[in-house]
Amino acid sequence: MTNTASTATVSTTASPARARSTAQVVDPVRTFEGAGFPVRRPFPVAALPHLDPFLMVDQTGPLDLAPGEAKGAPDHPHRGFQAVSYVIEGAMAYADSTGARGVTEQGAAQWLTAGSGILHANEPVAELLEHGGRQHQVQVWVNLPARLKTLPASAQDHGPADIPVVRTPDGSSIKVLAGRTHGVEGPFRPHTPVLLVHAELPAGGTAEFTVPAGHNAGVLVLSGAAALPDAALADGQFAVLAGDGERITVSAPEVPASLLLLAGEPIGEPIVRSGPFVMNTAEEIRQAQADFQAGRFGSIPPA
DSSP states (O other): OOOOOOEEEOOOOOOSSOBOOEEEEEOOEEEEETTTEEEEEEESBTTBSOBTTEEEEEEEEEEEEOTTOOOOEEEEEEBSEEEEEEEEESOEEEEETTSOEEEEOTTOEEEEEOTTOEEEEEEEOHHHHHHOEEEEEEEEEEEOOGGGTTSOOEEEEEOTTTSOEEEOTTSOEEEEEESEETTEEOSBOOSSOEEEEEEEEOTTOEEEEEOOTTOEEEEEEEEEOEEETTEEEOTTOEEEEOSSOSEEEEEOSSSOEEEEEEEEOOOOSOOEEETTEEESSHHHHHHHHHHHHTTTTOOOOOO
8 A cells, every 4th residue: 555545624615517417327236246245236237237447336235244144256357448446345355366465454455456357356354244234335346448458467455544535615535546536536547537536415415526528427425315417327237428518516415425436438349348358350259268278377376
């Protein structure tokens, strides 16, 4: 871990930038991942295959787990994209074929660049498995352009002390994982321009963001209920914002809301995906599968 994060207080004065309208509201599907833990997934679904450069968002929890109930994702491969794991409550242990091993604690995140290929595992920490407890986390997949899909695998890890949180006068908190907003910059360094924010709004709270014209953007309700100027969002719903402005305004009119804001510069390349591999062509997918089967992704060293 590197820098000590700042906590700032900012005003909520309206921006002169033009407001974005809502293009689409998507309901999540419920499925299971890894060793069988439940996730709520706003995309990819039939109505929204991706939101370039974002490939997937999965939300696990919030769950109150009994002893022995916690499940993770044992050894599995990735190639061709970035996987962001953000732990809101609980803690997860990770290990990968680069030799990295550690714990993503509550309030921390890991930004994994799979690049040319990696074996990775995410498992519940021993305390959560033995005693049970609260679990809530989000995973976001961010695509890589073709020129970067052969990068060596690497990971960035930052704890809660590294990740800046902005407090607004109405009691809202804005945690900036990547990109720049409200005068602060997140500690993670994506390979293409991305804004990733976790905002928590009290009842009656409002948050406003400015994103560049041409960047895709969306808002996910992690819990509670929220509103955009032209749409109401229930718990679990994801709003795709149109590209007709730069300002995004989201509020919690009646109950508190926990929100994930995604914005990024689209890559604009073909997307061919098969499970944990995301490439540009079907031939590249077949090569990824062959490389994995041949053991070219390496192995996870024993603890």
